[in-house]
Amino acid sequence: MQPHDLIAASPNAVARNIGGETVLLHLDSGTYFGLNGVGSFIWSRIEKEPHSLAALADAVEAEFDVTRDEALKDITALAQNLDEQGLLKDN
Amino acid sequence: MPCAPYDRWVSDDGDANAEFYRTDSGYLMRFPDQADFAIPTGLQGADCFPVSGMTADALRTLFTNSVRPAVGNHIGELNLHGSGVVIGDKAVAIMGQSRRGKTTLAGAFAKAGHPFLTEDVLALDQQNGAYTVDPQLPVLRVFGDSAAYLLDAAPEEHCADTKSALAANATLPAAEEAAPLAAICVLGPGEASEVTLSTLGRAAALSEIMRHGFLLDVEDKARLHAHFARVAQLAAAVPCLSLDYPREFSKLPDVIRAVQRHLEQI
Numbered sequence: 561m562q563p564h565d566l567i568a569a570s571p572n573a574v575a576r577n578i579g580g581e582t583v584l585l586h587l588d589s590g591t592y593f594g595l596n597g598v599g600s601f602i603w604s605r606i607e608k609e610p611h612s613l614a615a616l617a618d619a620v621e622a623e624f625d626v627t628r629d630e631a632l633k634d635i636t637a638l639a640q641n642l643d644e645q646g647l648l649k650d651n
Numbered sequence: 652m653p654c655a656p657y658d659r660w661v662s663d664d665g666d667a668n669a670e671f672y673r674t675d676s677g678y679l680m681r682f683p684d685q686a687d688f689a690i691p692t693g694l695q696g697a698d699c700f701p702v703s704g705m706t707a708d709a710l711r712t713l714f715t716n717s718v719r720p721a722v723g724n725h726i727g728e729l730n731l732h733g734s735g736v737v738i739g740d741k742a743v744a745i746m747g748q749s750r751r752g753k754t755t756l757a758g759a760f761a762k763a764g765h766p767f768l769t770e771d772v773l774a775l776d777q778q779n780g781a782y783t784v785d786p787q788l789p790v791l792r793v794f795g796d797s798a799a800y801l802l803d804a805a806p807e808e809h810c811a812d813t814k815s816a817l818a819a820n821a822t823l824p825a826a827e828e829a830a831p832l833a834a835i836c837v838l839g840p841g842e843a844s845e846v847t848l849s850t851l852g853r854a855a856a857l858s859e860i861m862r863h864g865f866l867l868d869v870e871d872k873a874r875l876h877a878h879f880a881r882v883a884q885l886a887a888a889v890p891c892l893s894l895d896y897p898r899e900f901s902k903l904p905d906v907i908r909a910v911q912r913h914l915e916q917i
Contacts, residue, residue, distance in 0.1 A: 572872075574876050574879055576857065576879065576880070576883035578853040578854050578857055578883055578886060578887050579852050579853030579854055579887070581852065581853070581854035582854070583854045583857045583858055583883070585861070585875070585876075585879045587872040587875055587876060588872075590869055590875065592857075592858045592861060594854050594855070594858060
């Protein structure tokens with residue numbers, strides 16, 4: 561995945577924020593996926609509309625104590641993981 | 652009827668405990684070598700087709716512990732797989748994978764004077780964010796070694812490989828009324844060398860509790876979504892504890908004391 565790639569939540573995923581974390585349920589497979597605080601922050605954005613990885617890294621840098629490079633690296637890994645689980649909308 | 656089921660409940664050994672089929676008139680739940688239950692689309696009742704030799708008690712258990720809760724969840728109830736007991740005036744739910752000792756632990760609580768509410772189905776009612784657990788059949792079905800422990804009998808008096816149905820009595824009391832749910836205990840694999848009890852985070856609790864639902868139609872996304880929402884509400888409202896202990900009968904009194912102590916702090 562590249563920084564300019566857009567990602568959005570799959571319509572087949574439902575989420576519940578609970579105790580500061582987010583649990584995702586994939587409605588097709590019935591599997592669950594947990595997100596920590598930063599992951600929840602990202603999910604809350606891509607649930608509403610598509611965002612580029614770069615824009616998400618900017619938002620995470622502004623909100624959390626992390627450098628932009630670190631944020632971009634972590635977000636890219638998270639996005640790949642979500643994609644593998646079928647939790648991102650197909651492009 | 653389609654030849655392939657759309658869902659299965661599978662035991663730890665890989666055997667199908669139940670298979671789910673779509674039919675022209677609704678659903679069919681098949682319990683291999685036991686019975687079929689045909690459930691009409693409107694969910695009004697179920698027709699039972701037992702295999703030869705099944706007893707009325709066994710069929711009633713299948714219906715009460717599997718068919719009824721699955722249909723109930725389909726129409727918006729919250730039924731979860733697990734046992735439950737009453738400590739003082741509060742209910743404690745016990746969940747865990749099959750063969751982790753849910754019923755034996757419920758029986759141990761009962762033996763210690765804390766009545767059991769259910770051995771297999773946690774039927775929850777929710778009002779204003781608080782949950783109660785309804786009593787179910789006053790019977791504990793356990794394997795021979797557990798039966799011997801709960802009845803203070805010699806192990807050879809009970810067959811080790813088959814389950815005995817122990818009816819509630821003065822020494823194994825069953826609760827007759829619903830009780831407010833104070834905590835959910837999720838049983839670990841029995842790898843702990845001593846009793847361990849720790850609080851699960853809400854998100855972890857949600858994932859854990861979701862494993863123990865009864866779903867009639869896993870392909871019905873709207874209902875799956877609604878069930879997820881109900882379980883999320885439960886996980887947010889009721890403390891969920893991770894409980895593990897060596898699976899030795901001699902440790903059960905320690906488990907009971909640990910849960911009691913924790914409950915006093917809630």
